Amino acid sequence: MTTPRARYPHRHLLGIESLEAPEILSILDAAESFFDVSRRSVRKVPTLRGKTVINLFYEPSTRTRTSFELAGKRLSADVINISVSTSSAVKGETLLDTVKNLEAMCPDVLVIRHQASGAPHYVAARTTAAVVNAGDGTHEHPTQALLDAFTIRRRKGRLEGLVVAICGDVLHSRVARSNALLLRKMGATVRFAGPRTLLPPAAETFGAEVHDRLEPALEGADVVMMLRVQRERLAGTFLPSTREYSRKFGLNETRLALAAPDAIVMHPGPMNRGVEIDPAVADGSRSVILDQVEAGVAVRMAVLWMLATEAEGEPAAGA
């Protein structure tokens, strides 16, 4: 007999880096069942009744926060959202003090998004709650990588052996990092493509091929993952202009034709239509962008379920 803890022997979900392939698979498998829950007439199961999940968001986010909130609610957990604009952080409270105060309310899971890389790790070492990294600086965004993997696996039936092109601002993208780590562990080939100024200096450490043009990265790719161009970067020294970026690195129908005939197009959102992705592609038949959003709730339900489930206690006897 194994408990979810045995299948997922970690107390937190801080990044893909520390996960083994079988652990990733067990999350994806559990997410399949939770996916069905969201398609029933009653989209709720009583599994985490009496558990408390706190979403602590130091960066603005609608999609990820809503997704975690819905995931917790569909598991019947009590979910509390704290965003920085309404929190005591603006009043000068430190991250640690905020966490200590929240801890006094006995949450079972703390979901944290923070602009500083490593913030969830810092918190995890100082709290009794299970911590989920919902995006930290330019470091990792593990649940995004898991939901992307879930979406790919549903469409392609596998992850192993696929060629995945991750295109855009790879340098600043925690989505790219987590995805590259996960896809490698699952036996897929990762290609990074973007302007040279937006490629990580040691991309090879991810085991990814690196291209400074879009075309060679797209050639025969099974999955094309476009990254959001952060407009603030365009204003800075990284990029000349939106128009030039779009002309060289935007995904349009012509460029997509270079990919495998059954290639799927992904985007973690929010999209800049007409910048990194042409509206015709974003809304086209190969786009799975909305599938990703739907998958997000299922994957986060699986993660919350695994983390909020306690290892102690004897399984109830028989039938």
Next chain:
Amino acid sequence: MSEVLLDPVAVARGLRRVAGEIAEHGGVRDLALVGIRRGGEPLAERLAALLRELEGEAPPTGSIDITLYRDDAATALPNPKIGPSRIPFEVRGKRVVLVDDVIYTGRTIRAALDAVLDYGRPRRIELCVLVDRGGRELPIHPDYTVRRVELAPGQRIEVTQKDDGAWATIEEGT
């Protein structure tokens, strides 16, 4: 030590009898059989086939996984693999017969009731089991039982279902 409680012939005969009882209790109109995964699933299919022989029409069948509805779901799940639930019919207004291989504490059935109700509001829910081994911890009782036997807490019923028939055996210890 293992003692045979039901051999394939006894299981087949018993299922035929309870299929008759299910039919007698309201025909097959608006009837649906829901097997509790995984032991109840093949039994529900067999009952549906028997009802087709008896009534000329097979009721729709489905299956339900109760993992997420267990009263110990948040503390100790014996198996994190959640199976798929499959209810390919409208539950609302139906007479649903839950089917399981063994009833013991009744907690699985409690969870299954909640799970079915989340798919809609059936007209009524009944319960059919292959073996009722006693030892209930909740006020739940099967409507149709192939075999009833009183076992000590240390004993266990093992049901094996293969293509050539099903066996129910009493096992000593764990």
